Amino acid sequence: MSKRYFPEAGLPVMLTALALVLCNAGESRAQEGTPQDIPDAIVRKVDPSVVAIQHERAVGSGFVISPDGYILSNGHVVRGNDPDDPSQPAKSIVVIMSDERKFPAKVVGFCMNPDVSLLKIEVDTPLEPVEFADSKQAQIGQKCFAVGTPQGLKRTFTSGMLSNVTRTDLGTFTAVLQTDAAINPGNSGGPLFDREGRVLGINTYASRGSNNLGFTIPSHVVQVLRDHFMAYGHFVRSDVPIFFASEIYDELGRALQFKQGVLVNYIMKGSSAEKAGLRQGDILVAIDGKPVAARTQAEMLDINWDFTIRKPGTSITLAVMRGVPGAYEEVALRAVLEETEPKPATRRWPGEQKIHQYETLGLKYYDIVKLQRVYLGLPDVPGVIVKGAGKNSPAAKADLKASQIITAVEGEPVGDVASFESALEKAMAAHDKVIVLDIQAGKLRFKTALAPFYDLAEQKIAIIASSPQSEYLDLIRRELLADGAQLSISFLEDAEAYTAQPPVPMTGIKGEDIDILLLLDGSGGTPIWENEEILRIVREANAAEKKLTAVGSAALALIAADEALLEKKMTTSKQHSGEAVRRKARYTGNEVEKDGNVLTTTGFDRDTVREFIKQLRAYR
Amino acid sequence: MKHRYLQRIGLLGTTALLAGCTLPKESAPSQGRSSFAAMQQAVTEVSDRSKDGLVLIKMEGTKPSGNSYTVSGGSLRKDTSLSDKTYCGLILDADGHILLPRHAEPADAKRILVWVGDTEYSAKILKSDERLDLAILKIIPEAPLTILPRPTEKTFSAGAWGVLLEPSGEDKDFEIFTSLGFCRGEVAGRYGEFRMDGTPSMAGSLLIDLDGQLVGILKVRGLVRSMIDLEEDFAVLLADAMNPGEDDDEAKKKGWLGILTQPVNKAYGRELDLPRSALWALHVFEGSPAAEAGLQAGDVLVGLYNKPLRFNGSRANTFFIQSLRPKPGKAFTLDVIRDGEPMVLSGTFAEAPEPDTLLAEDLGVAVQSISNQEVIKKNLFADAGVLVTEVVKGSSAAFSGSMGSKLLNKGDVIVALGGEPTPTLDDFNRVLDRVRQDKPEVLLVGYVRGRSTGYASLNLSLGKNGKGENQ
Known part of the structure; x- marks a missing residue:
């Protein structure tokens, strides 16, 4: 400390300054409850409950809701990126506590709309859970603050007020809260607290369509979802008889000469509303004896929510006014709630439907759900819907376009994905040069032909899997079939359970007779690398310089079979990497590894396996 | 021995002869120069012979096309300035008919001038074709005009x-x-x-x-x-231009065949041994000339006017549409393949049906009648009602309580007003008249939107246009 900075008069100045600071501190405590500050004590109290969530592709925030480790966040923070199966979460999720302890997390359940997820970590010491506020009592203008872990910063606190408590125009399933407290990408999944430090909702930062928006899912909605995830593992929606009903706004009430209730606009064929006997034009006035009325969209969404979350199978009574304006009669009906079909994608969110694809053919397609027919204006013909055709692919050359329905394959009607795939695969196994498809486009019908390239037509591929339950067996088989490969499939166990094509006993396989050997692991049972038959086949194939390929732990069979293969670079699943190293394999840890005639993959997720298939195709 | 000499002489002789043939008479550069000179001469001759066959056309005071902008005073402004456009015109006959290489309406330019050599003429547009993008002008020539010979078969191609x-x-x-x-x-x-x-x-x-x-x-x-x-x-x-007797309205009447077509997929066509250029008849409209001729949905079109269709894919569709040139009363023949059997169908084009339209100002919607055409083309799920073609901004139909969505949308089919069904435009008009007399404050509209149905209640006191009718 230099004398220059502390002149003789220094000490008195310092003391004065200190006094001023202390006074201010005292002053701010006295100001507790004024608009400017969130109380320090509250901030410190909630801090330990807020966590950061990371996985291979995204980061977000979350918060602890039980001492034993249940954590809430947004659905989009934990979702996987497999378009084939949107119900799959990301693979390796890590939760980071405020004190930097890290825990692997399991997803108990998640949903994209409402955008909520529930995770579980295993802890030794109890955690600090949050308290929930009653979001139904939230007031516009109320002070609140958001906590999150945006973009790599440790954590941030932003504060503001509730700008709106009933935003219904963002394409969300329920009304949401709007705050001017800054919400940015990393805050997603973090809590919005009120001034007492109780959770008003989950902050959601979303890029929907071309908008970047921040909104908060109210805690009363979040808690219901938590209960669903814990009980069922997913959000079970009931098909509500009032799905196509709307609020009775002022003018509508005057025109109908009836101001209470909700108006039934449309009855979808096959819906529970139809089964209950509801008719277009009915005014629903009570459910289970309790009056029901909505004048605004927010009220409508609330009613919708109350019934969607009820258990499917529940029976409810409906009281409707039926007739013409000025002459209504009350009619009593009974409806049974059913679970809805997976919701199709809309402009704003990806939907819950599984998209199927043959990447080789460039064709994406899915089953038709009733709601989809209404959204897309499709006629009531059975078939599968084309989602899209990849550029320059056989599907594009067949002039297939999104929203077309494929109604028959080679003259055989197909009513769903299963029958479509079965018919298509029969034709591809026979290497049909063209596969004639019947198409329904809007009200028009025509025929077209799919001409697969059959790049692997010359290749005899022997697939050997632990069991028919091997994770990627179906995916690999379908893509290789679409490529025209001659496939034989064998199993270590449970061969009788496999129905897609007759399995071949391993004893009949000679390594020199095949072109490509493909080994797939599976959980349980004998490890694939300890089976003598498999090791024999690997040795024979390697001696004949055939291609050896393996997914996940099955890669160990290659190095176990032949010492010469230890020279080749390879990869395997993370859990088995230790074993690979122990056996002195050239383990690289890459997702897909190719070295001469050896091609291996970790089999981490479907994307990785698709990359593996792409590289396998290069062997043609 | 003699043979050998003869052989040698023969060989030498042949060689000399060949050498004589292959040795250039002159050196290569001068040969090049004379070829070039010959080319120059050909060009000069051709242009001398032909230059009287073309004229300069100036269209004075033409409006700019819709999408041109100018930068003025630092900001982007829609171009509204008038300008002159010049074209090369072709003399078509001795009477003074000139080909303008663009579609043009009489209102498009203030004045049209044509120079034949250095003689200036005023021209008028006789006829124009939007599809062809050509127009015929007329001048009254003072001196005989030169007409250029036109080939009757295609001789010009790549490399020429x-x-x-x-x-x-x-x-x-x-x-x-x-x-x-x-x-x-x-x-x-x-x-x-x-x-x-x-x-x-x-x-x-x-x-x-x-x-x-x-x-x-x-x-x-x-x-x-x-x-x-x-x-x-x-x-x-x-x-057409030279037959002024034709009524303008008559001429404007569009003919139609009454089908929707789509190119047959290449691979499928090959599988069925169809000609390379083939179109599906996707739909044949009821009562259309095609239906009268016996065409059915699912038939494959392969020829028109006794000539096979040309080109592949979407170009085949364009070729068909451009070749059709339907005019009411004109005859057509179609070569068609049905279930593998070739057939020839013939008929005459009829006047294309135009939907009736109505602007319901008080509601704020423009509607039209619905026929089979709209049902198929717009994928409607209602075949009775009136189709909303426009929702007027600021009207009661455009108003909405919930953000972002109007009460009625373009594409909706209105099936009822105030509880009264409106299956036709006449019914709609009739009910609307009653509404105007009764002057209710709100009006219930029943509609079909895509596959679903719905109701909207229009507040008729809103969105009155400022035409002084809101007493």
Whole structure:
């Protein structure tokens, strides 16, 4: 400390300054409850409950809701990126506590709309859970603050007020809260607290369509979802008889000469509303004896929510006014709630439907759900819907376009994905040069032909899997079939359970007779690398310089079979990497590894396996 | 021994003869010069012979096209200034009919001037064809006009050289500018176009081959429209122009065939041994000329007017539509394949049905009647009702309580007003009249939107237009 900075008069100045600071501190405590500050004590109290969530592709925030480790966040923070199966979460999720302890997390359940997820970590010491506020009592203008872990910063606190408590125009399933407290990408999944430090909702930062928006899912909605995830593992929606009903706004009430209730606009064929006997034009006035009325969209969404979350199978009574304006009669009906079909994608969110694809053919397609027919204006013909055709692919050359329905394959009607795939695969196994498809486009019908390239037509591929339950067996088989490969499939166990094509006993396989050997692991049972038959086949194939390929732990069979293969670079699943190293394999840890005639993959997720298939195709 | 000598002499002789044949008479550069001189001469001759066959056309005071902008005072402004446009025109006959290489309406320009040589004429538009993008002008010539010979078969193709002639104006003493252009190839289509190097930029500039035949007219720099492909159609245009007896309204009546087509997929066509150029008849509209001729959905079209369709894919569709040129009363023949069997169907085009329309100002919607055409083309799920074609901004129908969505949308089918069904436009009009008399404050509208149905209640006191009708 230099004398220059502390002149003789220094000490008195310092003391004065200190006094001023202390006074201010005292002053701010006295100001507790004024608009400017969130109380320090509250901030410190909630801090330990807020966590950061990371996985291979995204980061977000979350918060602890039980001492034993249940954590809430947004659905989009934990979702996987497999378009084939949107119900799959990301693979390796890590939760980071405020004190930097890290825990692997399991997803108990998640949903994209409402955008909520529930995770579980295993802890030794109890955690600090949050308290929930009653979001139904939230007031516009109320002070609140958001906590999150945006973009790599440790954590941030932003504060503001509730700008709106009933935003219904963002394409969300329920009304949401709007705050001017800054919400940015990393805050997603973090809590919005009120001034007492109780959770008003989950902050959601979303890029929907071309908008970047921040909104908060109210805690009363979040808690219901938590209960669903814990009980069922997913959000079970009931098909509500009032799905196509709307609020009775002022003018509508005057025109109908009836101001209470909700108006039934449309009855979808096959819906529970139809089964209950509801008719277009009915005014629903009570459910289970309790009056029901909505004048605004927010009220409508609330009613919708109350019934969607009820258990499917529940029976409810409906009281409707039926007739013409000025002459209504009350009619009593009974409806049974059913679970809805997976919701199709809309402009704003990806939907819950599984998209199927043959990447080789460039064709994406899915089953038709009733709601989809209404959204897309499709006629009531059975078939599968084309989602899209990849550029320059056989599907594009067949002039297939999104929203077309494929109604028959080679003259055989197909009513769903299963029958479509079965018919298509029969034709591809026979290497049909063209596969004639019947198409329904809007009200028009025509025929077209799919001409697969059959790049692997010359290749005899022997697939050997632990069991028919091997994770990627179906995916690999379908893509290789679409490529025209001659496939034989064998199993270590449970061969009788496999129905897609007759399995071949391993004893009949000679390594020199095949072109490509493909080994797939599976959980349980004998490890694939300890089976003598498999090791024999690997040795024979390697001696004949055939291609050896393996997914996940099955890669160990290659190095176990032949010492010469230890020279080749390879990869395997993370859990088995230790074993690979122990056996002195050239383990690289890459997702897909190719070295001469050896091609291996970790089999981490479907994307990785698709990359593996792409590289396998290069062997043609 | 004798044989050997003879053989040697023979061999030497042959060699000398061959050498004599192959040795150049002159050296290579001078040979090149004389070839070039010959080319120059050909070009000069051709342009001399042809230059009287073209004229300079100036359209004075033309409005700019819809999408041109100018930068003025630092900001982007929609271009509203009038300008002059110049084109090269082709003399069609001795009477003074001139081909303008663009579609033009009489209102498009204040005045049209034509220079034949340095003589100025005033011209008027006789007839124009939007699809062909050509128009016929008329001048009253003082002296006989030169007409260029046009080929009757296609002789010009890739690799050929041609002379391009472009007229100029007073400032250049009405000289004809000449370029030598090289054809890189032809762009296929109903109306073929030649890709040319070395072209001028004035639309309509003439392309003459080295034999003096008119081969094409310039579309834009680098692209020349093939005369042979245009010949048939603009002969019709010229004939129409020279028959002033035809009623304008009659002429404007569009004919229709009444089908929706789609190209047959290539791979599928091959599988079925169909001609390369084939179209599905996706739908045949009830009561249409095609239906009367016996055409059915699922038939495959392979020929029109006794000529096979050309081109593949979407070009086949375009070719078909461009070749159809339907006029009420004109006959057509279609070559069709049904279940593998070829058939010929014939009929006559009829007047294309136009929907009736109505603007319901008080509601704020423009509606039209629904026919089978709308149901199929717009994928409607209601065949009775009126189709909303426009929702007027600021009207009661455009108003909405919930953000972002109007009460009624374009594409909705209104099926009831105030509880009364409106299956036809007449019914809609009738109910609307009653509504106007009763003057209710709100009006219940029942509609079909896509597959679903719905109700909207319009507040009729909103959105009155400022026409003084809101007493």
